[in-house]
Amino acid sequence: MGKRKAKAKPAPRKKRDKLDTVFSCPFCNHGSSVECRVDMKNLIGEAICRICQESFSTTVTALTEPIDIYSEWIDECARVNNLEDYED
Numbered sequence: 001m002g003k004r005k006a007k008a009k010p011a012p013r014k015k016r017d018k019l020d021t022v023f024s025c026p027f028c029n030h031g032s033s034v035e036c037r038v039d040m041k042n043l044i045g046e047a048i049c050r051i052c053q054e055s056f057s058t059t060v061t062a063l064t065e066p067i068d069i070y071s072e073w074i075d076e077c078a079r080v081n082n083l084e085d086y087e088d
Contacts, residue, residue, distance in 0.1 A: 021066040026077050028052040036066035045069040 023034045030051045038045050038060055045060040047069050056073040 019065055019067050023047075023067075023070045025049040025052060025054065026074055027054045034070065036069045038064055038066060038069070047073050 021036055022032045023036070024031045025033050028049065028051050030049070033051045034047050034049045036045065036047045040060070040062070043060055044057055045064055045066075045068070046055060046057045047066075048055045056069070056076065058069060058072050060069070
């Protein structure tokens with residue numbers, strides 16, 4: 001006679017690491033001074049430096065995380081710097 005099959009145990013769920021919400025400022029290079037906030041009520045994301053008071057805001061979606069706002073700010077800074085290089 002055959003044995004009964006044992007039920008397979010479900011694989012343990014992996015815990016996701018939390019993404020950062022505090023970053024270094026691209027203007028004053030002060031570490032962990034930029035705080036990113038996501039306002040889902042108004043669909044606005046803000047990144048503000050506590051040291052030099054530089055700020056950046058953008059529109060957000062339901063999937064937007066603070067790292068996305070910071071990345072857009074860095075991309076915008078790079079785009080503006082490239083435009084200035086071509087104007088000379």
